[in-house]
Amino acid sequence: MNTHLAPDLRSPYQPLAMYLDDADSVEYVRRDVACVYRRVDGFLTLVLDLNTKELTGFRLKGFRNFFLKHLKPRYQLLDDDFISLVSVIEEAVQVMGDALVSHPERKDAYRQARKMAFEGKAKIDRPISGMAA
Amino acid sequence: MVSVALKVAVPQDVVFVVYIRLNNLGGKHETVVGTVTHWGFVEADPNDPMLPIDYSSRYYTRLW
Numbered sequence: 001m002n003t004h005l006a007p008d009l010r011s012p013y014q015p016l017a018m019y020l021d022d023a024d025s026v027e028y029v030r031r032d033v034a035c036v037y038r039r040v041d042g043f044l045t046l047v048l049d050l051n052t053k054e055l056t057g058f059r060l061k062g063f064r065n066f067f068l069k070h071l072k073p074r075y076q077l078l079d080d081d082f083i084s085l086v087s088v089i090e091e092a093v094q095v096m097g098d099a100l101v102s103h104p105e106r107k108d109a110y111r112q113a114r115k116m117a118f119e120g121k122a123k124i125d126r127p128i129s130g131m132a133a
Numbered sequence: 134m135v136s137v138a139l140k141v142a143v144p145q146d147v148v149f150v151v152y153i154r155l156n157n158l159g160g161k162h163e164t165v166v167g168t169v170t171h172w173g174f175v176e177a178d179p180n181d182p183m184l185p186i187d188y189s190s191r192y193y194t195r196l197w
Contacts, residue, residue, distance in 0.1 A: 023152070023170040034141045036174040039191065050174060051144065 016125040017085050017117075024064050028085060028122050029057030040109040043092055058113040060088060070095055083124045085117035147174040148185055 017028035027047070029035070034050040037059065043066070047057035060066070070091050071083065093100060093110055100107040116122075143149075155167040176186045185191065 020171065022154070022168055025171070034143075034174075036147050036176060038176060039187070050141070050147070 017122050018125050019063065024062060026060040026063045026085070026088070026124055027057065028059075028117065028120070030116065030120060031056045040106055044106075044109060044113060046109055046113065055112055055116065058116065060092075066092070082126070085120075085122040085124065086114060088124075089114045089117055143174070146177050146182070148177045148183065149173070150175050150185055 017026050019026050029047055031049070033056060035047045035056055036050050036053070038046045038048055040046060043061055045059040045061065046055060047059060048054060049056050066088075067083075071088065074091065075083075075087065089110060093114075100110060149172070151172040152170050153167040154170050155165060157166050178184045178186045178188055181188075188195075
């Protein structure tokens with residue numbers, strides 16, 4: 001009789017957004033499915049289910065510059081803080097301001113991304129010290 | 134070695150794109166050197182389904 005026990009690979013769900021160095025982007029995807037990327041503007045790209053086109057996540061591009069220019073000065077961030085995605089999107093909306101008002105589709109895309117980030121309580125997968133170097 | 138990849142049917146209205154950051158942009162090297170940064174499906178342009186949607190405004194130069 002085999003007495004070996006299978007290791008328990010289950011772990012609590014961690015709503016983490018990945019910062020991808022080479023792409024300089026943050027990606028948050030809630031479901032592991034084939035997907036299609038729909039560019040909203042130079043910052044936000046929605047990630048949709050390849051077949052149903054249902055929203056499964058989003059990507060934020062040019063993140064490093066955005067972080068250094070807008071997030072770091074505005075928030076009193078400590079080196080071991082992890083940035084919440086909701087804060088990032090809200091700051092992006094603030095920065096864009098009127099540009100979003102005149103583009104309802106863009107505005108709606110940001111609203112969808114913020115809702116997903118809020119519901120998932122998602123944070124970026126590395127502390128501030130890893131972003132600011 | 135085990136792969137968890139699965140074959141899936143791809144809809145006709147998408148194209149697969151690969152993004153590369155060129156290391157010698159503007160140089161006179163004969164060989165293009167760069168880093169593949171990310172990839173994925175994007176929606177196809179309705180007028181030319183071989184190209185990504187809004188390709189004329191998304192990219193500076195069409196090489197081929």
